[in-house]
Amino acid sequence: MATSRKVLREEIKKQFIDKINNFFTNDDEEVLIVGSNKLAIPVVDREGNEDFIVITISIPTGSRADNEPYDAYGEAESYRMKVESNKIKAEEKAKKKAEKIKRDAEFRRKQKENKEKGKA
Numbered sequence: 001m002a003t004s005r006k007v008l009r010e011e012i013k014k015q016f017i018d019k020i021n022n023f024f025t026n027d028d029e030e031v032l033i034v035g036s037n038k039l040a041i042p043v044v045d046r047e048g049n050e051d052f053i054v055i056t057i058s059i060p061t062g063s064r065a066d067n068e069p070y071d072a073y074g075e076a077e078s079y080r081m082k083v084e085s086n087k088i089k090a091e092e093k094a095k096k097k098a099e100k101i102k103r104d105a106e107f108r109r110k111q112k113e114n115k116e117k118g119k120a
Contacts, residue, residue: 009059013037016057 017039020021024031032040037057045052060070 013057013059020055020057 013036014046017033017037020039021031021033024039028043032042034040034054035056039055041053041055043053062069062071091097
């Protein structure tokens with residue numbers, strides 16, 4: 001009898017949770033299992049503040065709306081393009097800001113000159 005896809009996916013998730021758990025515990029990290037597919041690792045930053053890193057293991061199946069299977073390659077390409085677009089936008093914004101600062105400085109300089117000419 002064939003095993004259902006759900007059971008097979010649960011087995012894979014369990015394997016990866018165990019691998020990640022072993023990886024961090026071998027590195028002397030405390031790993032807390034906080035859900036059927038979540039691990040939490042307590043961390044302390046350089047100022048002594050305590051936080052947790054939560055790792056969630058999931059196997060996406062795709063879109064329910066159009067029955068398209070999940071495509072990580074397409075997601076990665078889309079994310080790469082988004083990051084690149086945001087970088088270009090940030091560079092343009094920084095350039096415009098620098099130009100405005102330059103214009104404002106020139107305007108203030110001219111204003112100061114005109115004020116000094118008026119007093120003289």
